[in-house]
Amino acid sequence: xxxxxxxxxxxxxxxxxxxxxxxxxKAGLAGLLLHLDxxxxxxxxxxxxxxxxxxxxxxxxxxxxxxxxxxxxxxxEWQEVGRKKKxxxxxxxxxxxxxxxxxxxxxxxxxEKRFVYDxxxxxxxxxxxxxxxxxxxxVKLWRDMLWSTLRGIPQTRGVYKERALQQPSSxxxxxxxxxxKAGSFQAKGKILSEAISSSxxxxxxxxxxxxxxxxxxxxxxxxxxxxxxxxxxxxxxIYKLEKNRERNLKLTWQEKGYVLAIPxxxxxxxxxQDFKEVAKSLDPAISGFRPRAALIDLAEEGGIEYLHHFVRxxxxxxxxxxxxxxxxxxxxxxxxxxxxxxxxxRLIPREDILxxxxxxxxxxxxxxxxxxxxRNLLYGNSWHQDAENIFSCWPWPFFIYYRDKTPKEIRFFGxxxxxxxxxxxSDLQLKKEEGxxxxxxxxxxxxxxxxxxxxxxxxxxxxxxxxxxxxxFSQSKDDxxxxxxxxxxxxxxxxxxxxxxxxxHGRRDQAFIEYFxxxxxxxxxxxxxxxFLMISQAxxxxxxxxxxxxxxxxxxxxxxxxAIEEEKEDKES
Numbered sequence: 263x264x265x266x267x268x269x270x271x272x273x274x275x276x277x278x279x280x281x282x283x284x285x286x287x288k289a290g291l292a293g294l295l296l297h298l299d300x301x302x303x304x305x306x307x308x309x310x311x312x313x314x315x316x317x318x319x320x321x322x323x324x325x326x327x328x329x330x331x332x333x334x335x336x337x338x339e340w341q342e343v344g345r346k347k348k349x350x351x352x353x354x355x356x357x358x359x360x361x362x363x364x365x366x367x368x369x370x371x372x373x374e375k376r377f378v379y380d381x382x383x384x385x386x387x388x389x390x391x392x393x394x395x396x397x398x399x400x401v402k403l404w405r406d407m408l409w410s411t412l413r414g415i416p417q418t419r420g421v422y423k424e425r426a427l428q429q430p431s432s433x434x435x436x437x438x439x440x441x442x443k444a445g446s447f448q449a450k451g452k453i454l455s456e457a458i459s460s461s462x463x464x465x466x467x468x469x470x471x472x473x474x475x476x477x478x479x480x481x482x483x484x485x486x487x488x489x490x491x492x493x494x495x496x497x498x499x500i501y502k503l504e505k506n507r508e509r510n511l512k513l514t515w516q517e518k519g520y521v522l523a524i525p526x527x528x529x530x531x532x533x534x535q536d537f538k539e540v541a542k543s544l545d546p547a548i549s550g551f552r553p554r555a556a557l558i559d560l561a562e563e564g565g566i567e568y569l570h571h572f573v574r575x576x577x578x579x580x581x582x583x584x585x586x587x588x589x590x591x592x593x594x595x596x597x598x599x600x601x602x603x604x605x606x607x608r609l610i611p612r613e614d615i616l617x618x619x620x621x622x623x624x625x626x627x628x629x630x631x632x633x634x635x636x637r638n639l640l641y642g643n644s645w646h647q648d649a650e651n652i653f654s655c656w657p658w659p660f661f662i663y664y665r666d667k668t669p670k671e672i673r674f675f676g677x678x679x680x681x682x683x684x685x686x687x688s689d690l691q692l693k694k695e696e697g698x699x700x701x702x703x704x705x706x707x708x709x710x711x712x713x714x715x716x717x718x719x720x721x722x723x724x725x726x727x728x729x730x731x732x733x734x735f736s737q738s739k740d741d742x743x744x745x746x747x748x749x750x751x752x753x754x755x756x757x758x759x760x761x762x763x764x765x766x767h768g769r770r771d772q773a774f775i776e777y778f779x780x781x782x783x784x785x786x787x788x789x790x791x792x793x794f795l796m797i798s799q800a801x802x803x804x805x806x807x808x809x810x811x812x813x814x815x816x817x818x819x820x821x822x823x824x825a826i827e828e829e830k831e832d833k834e835s
Contacts, residue, residue, distance in 0.1 A: 264481040266445035272322050273441055275481050279317035282482060285526045285590045285608075286463055290485030291319060292527045293492040295534050297335065300388040306330060314530050323441075329434030335487060336431050337385040338422035344376035354382040354419050354426075382419060382426045384408055388491060392541040399553045407495050407520045411594040414601045418461040437484060444480035454480055462486040464522070464592050465603065489524060492537055496521040496564035497556050498593065501629060503657070511659060513669045519595025519604060521564035525586045532585035540571040559629045562640055565591040565609040566619055573616050584611050615639055630656065631678040644705050645682060649810040653767060661817040662760050676817035683713050683818060708800055709811050711793045715782060716815035720758055722785040728754040747822050759820035766813055774809050775801050782812065 265276040282288045294312075301309045308327040313320040323331075344361065351357055361376045386401045393400040413419050424431055444454040455477040460466040463486050466476050478486075499515040527533035545555040558564050568589045593605040618639055627635070630652050638647050659667035661675050668674060686706045693699050725731055728751045738746045762782070769777050778801065789797070801808055 264479060266441060266448055266481050268442075268445055269322075272324055273438075273445060275321040275323065275441070275484070277319045277321070277481075277485075279319075279528065279530060282485070283478070284463075285524050285588070286489045287482055287485050288526050289492045289524045290487070290489035292525065292530060292533050292537070293488030293490065294321070294485060295319065295530060296392065296491050296537065297331070297388050297488055299534070299538075300391040301331070301334060303391060304387065306334060316529055316531070319530055323438075325434075325438045328438050329430055332431040332434040332437070332487075333425065334387065336421045336425050336433070337387065338382050338426040339385055340380045340426055341383045342378055343381045344378050346374065346376065348377045349379065351379075352416055354416060354423055356380045382422050384422055392491075392538060393544065394542050397548075399548065399551070400556075403495050403497070403552065403556055404490075407522070408490075410596045411520055411522075411601055412461050412490070414596045415461075415599065418459075433487075437480075440480050441484070456480060456483060458483060458486065460601075464594070465606075490522070492525055492527075492533075494523045494564070494568050495556060496523065496558045496567070497552055498558050498561055498564070499629075511657060511667055511669050513671045519593060519602075521558065521561050522592045522594065523564045523568040524590045524592070525568065526588040526590065527585060528587045529585045536572055536585045543571075560633050560636060561591060561593040561605050562607060562609070563632075563636055565589045565607060566615070566636065566640060567623070569609060569611045569616060570619055570623065573611075573620070586611075609640065625678075625681075626673055627678050628673045628675045630660065631675050635678075635682075646709065646807075646810050646814055649814055650806065653813055658760065658763055658767070661813070662756070662763050662820040663817075663822070664756055664760070674821055676819075676821040679814045680818035680821060683709065683815070686710060704796075708796060708807070709814075711789075711797055712808060712811040713815040713818070715787055715789075715797070716762075716812055717819055718787055719762070719782050719785050720755065720816070720819045723758045724751060724755040727758065752822055755822060756820060759816050763813055763816045763820075766809055766816075769809075771805065775805050778805075778808060778812065 264278070264281070265274075267274045267276070277291055279288055279291060282291065295314065298309060298312055307330070308324065309330055310321050310323040310327045312322075342358065344363070348357075349355065356379060358378045358380050361378055363374045363376050365372055365374070384405050386404045389395065389401050389404045390398070395401055409419075413422070421431060421433060440454070440456070447454040458466045458476050458478050462483075463478075498518045498521055500518045501513055501515045504512045504514060525533070525537075544553065547554040549557055558567065569584070569586075572584050572586055588611070589609050591605075591607045591609065592603060595602050595604055619636070622635065622639075634649055634652055635645055637643075638645050653661060660669070662668075663674055663676055687710055690699070690703060690706060690710070693703065721732060728748070730748055730751045732751075735748055735751070736745060740746060765777060765781070766774065797808070
């Protein structure tokens with residue numbers, strides 16, 4: 263329990279990190295310390311004084327320093343914003359004028375009407391300090407998140423309106439009075455509590471379904487104003503499928519709310535130092551009007567990305583050392599006048615997961631493969647689990663390479679599958695040489711055996727249909743050593759892979775087993791007896807796994823790109 267004591271005109275707030283009730287409280291204590299550091303750098307005075315030792319923090323505040331703290335936290339200004347549509351005027355938004363914007367698209371000059379408003383926006387100076395944000399991208403992301411989630415309801419923005427009108431924040435005076443009162447209660451062995459607003463605590467409500475009021479101790483509620491400072495904001499993308507004029511598939515994406523990654527620190531000094539280093543080291547590249555480092559393809563990616571940035575290795579004992587114990591992620595989106603929580607998760611740092619993610623994250627992976635891989639990585643599943651669900655939700659040209667139909671805006675799915683299978687083969691070979699093979703490797707061994715069967719089937723059937731043998735052109739290569747595939751060979755390979763993929767997709771249980779044994783295995787396979795027994799047993803006990811691995815292998819082997827196309831993708835990877 264946090265303590266409040268009087269010392270003349272000063273209040274001393276004592277916090278123990280491990281006694282705070284939630285991740286948001288713990289992140290709030292770290293955020294308060296980061297904010298104080300920003301105030302010191304900007305030479306704002308007076309400010310509270312903090313003494314930190316490991317998991318304990320002692321904050322000394324006066325009425326003036328508390329006022330300066332909240333004045334800076336909620337500092338705001340009026341800013342001109344152009345809108346395409348005329349909006350309703352509010353206290354935080356005032357119509358100013360109409361402008362005509364001229365621009366050019368594909369050589370054609372166009373004009374658009376813009377309705378210009380004066381709107382209140384957070385200054386977020388501490389965000390600019392932390393992220394060394396000269397271009398203002400992280401500050402803009404911070405503002406957009408605030409106005410779409412925590413302060414998504416206009417009535418909750420009063421604290422910013424006060425500062426935009428150059429008035430002192432009312433929270434400074436309020437907290438001084440209520441903290442003083444809470445200290446008097448504590449001296450008598452009592453606890454003073456108050457209701458918690460959803461604008462400072464995610465998931466807060468007046469009363470629970472059991473009609474239990476949602477309240478918290480005063481000193482701890484103070485911390486809830488600061489947790490967003492120590493959190494990272496991510497923007498998840500969702501992809502939409504469209505058809506262009508040539509009726510080819512085209513992929514576009516749009517933002518889907520915000521993901522807030524909230525840390526659970528266990529060493530305040532180390533965490534604050536790590537966070538400052540992380541914030542300054544984030545990729546400065548831009549994607550549209552967002553920092554590229556903030557864009558993710560699934561909500562869980564925000565949590566593991568946060569953990570990845572905090573990984574540090576101890577050289578002396580080669581063990582992973584982190585200054586935080588976990589990360590909580592919340593996916594929020596504003597729909598109408600409601601702030602919807604689309605998901606919540608808590609991720610614990612695991613060395614094996616973070617090492618695998620560290621190898622994977624720098625790749626320009628297909629978004630569907632990335633979602634499949636990361637979810638399975640986080641939840642301890644085989645890398646291919648639930649692949650069939652993805653196959654059911656998207657058109658087959660996303661998985662079988664078809665030059666005129668497969669979307670060109672993204673890396674082809676089968677390329678990532680092929681790389682994964684090659685990585686598995688290299689890893690198993692190394693383990694075999696070092697005598698480290700275990701029962702856990704059986705799943706990957708099965709994946710390689712199925713891949714070998716599918717490869718043999720695709721090669722044989724392509725040669726039969728095209729009347730062209732691979733050996734006849736295998737030595738015909740470009741100046742970079744890449745094989746020049748005849749067009750007839752490409753066309754028939756595409757047909758073989760497409761037919762097999764769709765035939766498998768529509769079959770279940772015994773129907774799939776009969777197709778696999780009667781069609782895929784109809785070409786000579788020359789399997790060792792151990793491989794034959796492994797596949798036979800898997801077909802009898804888990805046919806769905808064989809189906810998923812077969813369809814993944816078909817995706818990998820459908821990929822025969824032109825040298826120019828392959829070179830382009832290599833540069834983008």
